[in-house]
Amino acid sequence: MKKVTFTGSLGEELAARLDEPDGEIRAYALFAHCFTCTKDILGAAIIARTLTENGIAVLRFDFTGLGESSGDFSNTNFTSNVQDLVKAADYMREELQAPSILIGHSLGGAAVLVAAHDIPEVKAVATISAPADAAHVAHHFENSRDEIMDKGEAEVCLVGRPFKIRKQFIEDIESQSMEERIKHLKRALLVLHAPLDNTVGIENATKIFAAAKHPKSFVSLDNADHLLSKKENAIYAATVIANWASQYVPALKKTEQKAKTVQGVLVESTGTGKFQQNVYMGKHHILADEPASHGGLDSGPDPYGLLMAALGTCTSMTLKMYADHKDLPLEGVSVHLQHEKIHAEDCESCETKDGKLDKFTRDIVIRGDLTDEQRARMIEIADKCPVHRTLHSEVVIETKEKKE
Numbered sequence: 001m002k003k004v005t006f007t008g009s010l011g012e013e014l015a016a017r018l019d020e021p022d023g024e025i026r027a028y029a030l031f032a033h034c035f036t037c038t039k040d041i042l043g044a045a046i047i048a049r050t051l052t053e054n055g056i057a058v059l060r061f062d063f064t065g066l067g068e069s070s071g072d073f074s075n076t077n078f079t080s081n082v083q084d085l086v087k088a089a090d091y092m093r094e095e096l097q098a099p100s101i102l103i104g105h106s107l108g109g110a111a112v113l114v115a116a117h118d119i120p121e122v123k124a125v126a127t128i129s130a131p132a133d134a135a136h137v138a139h140h141f142e143n144s145r146d147e148i149m150d151k152g153e154a155e156v157c158l159v160g161r162p163f164k165i166r167k168q169f170i171e172d173i174e175s176q177s178m179e180e181r182i183k184h185l186k187r188a189l190l191v192l193h194a195p196l197d198n199t200v201g202i203e204n205a206t207k208i209f210a211a212a213k214h215p216k217s218f219v220s221l222d223n224a225d226h227l228l229s230k231k232e233n234a235i236y237a238a239t240v241i242a243n244w245a246s247q248y249v250p251a252l253k254k255t256e257q258k259a260k261t262v263q264g265v266l267v268e269s270t271g272t273g274k275f276q277q278n279v280y281m282g283k284h285h286i287l288a289d290e291p292a293s294h295g296g297l298d299s300g301p302d303p304y305g306l307l308m309a310a311l312g313t314c315t316s317m318t319l320k321m322y323a324d325h326k327d328l329p330l331e332g333v334s335v336h337l338q339h340e341k342i343h344a345e346d347c348e349s350c351e352t353k354d355g356k357l358d359k360f361t362r363d364i365v366i367r368g369d370l371t372d373e374q375r376a377r378m379i380e381i382a383d384k385c386p387v388h389r390t391l392h393s394e395v396v397i398e399t400k401e402k403k404e
Helices: 042-052 078-095 107-118 134-151 167-174 178-183 202-211 231-245 303-326 372-382 386-392
Strands: 002-007 013-019 027-032 056-061 101-105 124-128 153-158 161-166 188-193 216-220 265-269 277-281 284-288 330-343 356-368
Touching: 002 078, 013 042, 013 078, 027 042, 027 078, 027 107, 042 056, 042 101, 042 231, 056 078, 078 107, 078 167, 101 107, 101 231, 107 124, 107 134, 107 178, 124 231, 134 153, 134 161, 134 167, 161 167, 178 202, 188 202, 188 231, 202 216, 216 231, 303 330, 303 356, 303 372, 303 386, 356 372
Parallel strands: 027 056, 027 101, 101 124, 124 188, 188 216
Antiparallel strands: 002 013, 013 056, 153 161, 265 277, 277 284, 330 356
16 A cells, blocks of 8 residues: 555645555556545445455545645535546556546545546446435535525534535535436446445435446445445445456456467557557467556566566576586576666676666576586576577567558
């Protein structure tokens, strides 16, 4: 989990958390929390953690004026929340990858239904205990409505804390046309709701589902409360979202090897993410990609990783062949490689003295009962592997267009 910040719709710095899988990032999701909640509410944290276990990275943030985000809550409204979501997606697009999944809890669910229209990369939207109308939240301060409308603002107690609600907030939520937004969503929709939710009634799920066009799905959260305060309910909701989204988000589908045998090597774009490639070698298949930090899905090694893999495997195979030929008691070889760009002037043994050079560091572990002399000879043999020689030789690459 990483802490990040970005600029919100009102120019304030918004605090966010990026939860990432330990391994491959297969998709990015943007999470919107409930009314007056924060990104760190238990249900949101558990959902994010569970999604990472399914290969989905999740950005969750505090709306303006809430949690660790700066700004004045009284200056915000439903529209600014929606715009904060769009700003969060802009940040993800520039620094990570635009979200393909939007998830909203309670009023955050209503917000993602609207924000999806302004985030073109979104393919799937999931709402949890969401109201069908943004004005639904007005019941929280119904007793203060007259004072708010007459005086322009009033302080109300929400979830045990005082909040200033202004007239513009009420006017904004009452001006929203949620039914039309839902009707024209044009994304896959998953509605999750608890039948016994006494904060946002189940009838709201019915209205959202009825207004939406297919593909749409509804899943009951059974005995869950509105805030998903029980761990098992939050885990269940996240697991359902991950499995459901796999139907609509290509990167979540397991990439299956195509029945294809080629001469040499064939590389083709998969159409998933910015950089993901199918690599066919004879009858073998792997994925190549760029790390998430460079805008990829991290679904496979990057080009330099593949180059180092070629050098490493060639080195290990060559040493095994040499040991067999010399009948050496070699038990195994590990080759660890790293790549970096260095200034030519810093390389004493290099002929080139201008610009930058590619430097590969190769650390070899030789296991077995070998003498120091035998080990030294093995290191010498490593430099004789064919790929090593290729990298040190003059190479000719002929590029031409091939008609399909």
